[in-house]
Amino acid sequence: MDTSRAPTPRDTTPLPRILCLHGGGVTAEVFRMQARSLIKFLPDFRLVFADGPFYCNPGPGIVPVYEDCGPFRRWLRWLPEHPAIDDESAVEEVMYNINTAKEEDEGTGPWVGILGFSQGAKLTSSLLYEQQVRLEKEGKSGTEYKFGVLLAGRSPIVSFSDLSRSSATVAAGAISEGFLFEGVSPHVLRIPTIHVHGLNDAGLHLHRKMLGQYHDPETVTVIEWDGTHRVPIKKMDVEPITDAIYKLAREQGVDV
Template sequence: MNGIPDTRNRILCLHGGGVTGAIFKAQARSIIKALPEFRFIFADGPYFCDPHAAIIPVYQDWGPFRRWLRWLPEHPATDAESAVEEIKYALETCANSDEGTGPIVGLMGFSQGAKLAASLLYEQEAQMKATGSASTQYQFAVLLAGRCPLVSMSSLTESPGLVSAGDVSEGFDTSKNDRSHILSLPSVHVHGLNDVGLHLHRKLLHEYCDPASTRLVEWDGEHRVPIKQKDVQKIVDAVRDVVETQTTITAQ
């Protein structure tokens, strides 16, 4: 920005499984353009993996590809503590290497990244309830095609309704949901009505989030990030509505 510090509020963005931060930035280009009041920063997941089949036709040369969590049994096993530390390191590296100086006030994730974004928001909420303070200050999350369950990021959030950070995060039995792990911080849920995982996205919305703090955006699409203006505008309106309710987020 011509030597002028960029003090805009920042949104930390988490890509889907088998993708990269750079790919997610390209996928989310319309959302970024429509929300110029924010600086979007894109982290890379800590683990290498094969590319997601859906991105190969366009982004096959954008590797190496990464993931945040295990979603296939063949992904190497790891313990929960190590997985959490790797995730935290990746997020901190992104934040610390970014030239922007504004606070990170929100999260935006797609698919596996949305699952993690909601989990990080829930972990922060649990820290606040337990100790009165938290290691992060996220105000909201934008969850693009985010599916249940949430992921436990510490002993504070261990629950039969959450999956461990070291376990395979797909195929989880959500019947274990005991309704004691409801996310209350604001979340914007973006659902493609033709997405094969829509039923799991709706479970995240209805079984893991407080309806008083959620906004739902539905669009006529599959498992991808919306790019058309009419669809993106719905997301923009929902995000700005959330910001207006958060008195700690100052306009830039």
């Protein structure tokens, strides 16, 4: 076969990077496949996918399409059968896997954002809030993310240190499913975020609760689409999301 006319793959190593966090019962590689349309419409970013630290059964909708892509992983506990773990160890495991994915990536561009689906979206807001509160309380943080993208992110945020521990947040080692907090949260994320809500998602009320309780209304962009609990694939559903990412990134000084 004549490959002389084959296009040269684009070098994405210098592009600004977005950390991508999968949902519960998935893997980094499965999320990469689920997010293929997002990757296609974000050519000026390098998307880097991290694996969760804990093994578990496949999440909803993963079988049969991705059943051969295991072992499947999670970031947090959401079922009683998930082995108990103390909060400090849970934080260490999550951060180890994230930092490993970042260190092993060949890219050289700055880390400008986080994008997560489902449990990964919950983690997105939690990590951004940890960055924000550390800057406020300690004057420094190990990350400089400019924005976050939550695809179907449900309430609440997760506490990653004493700075965010309260009745409004779930502990890193606790079971997050069924968590109930009805008051006004003292933990409000002001780092800009895009919230993508599927109008036919059974967890939509929890996604809206996450938005309303834990995010500053002045710094959020909400995108609704006619979908269930999955990553959008069709161009008509994906383009509004990627357009919003470009707009927000530029507003935050990202060179794209």
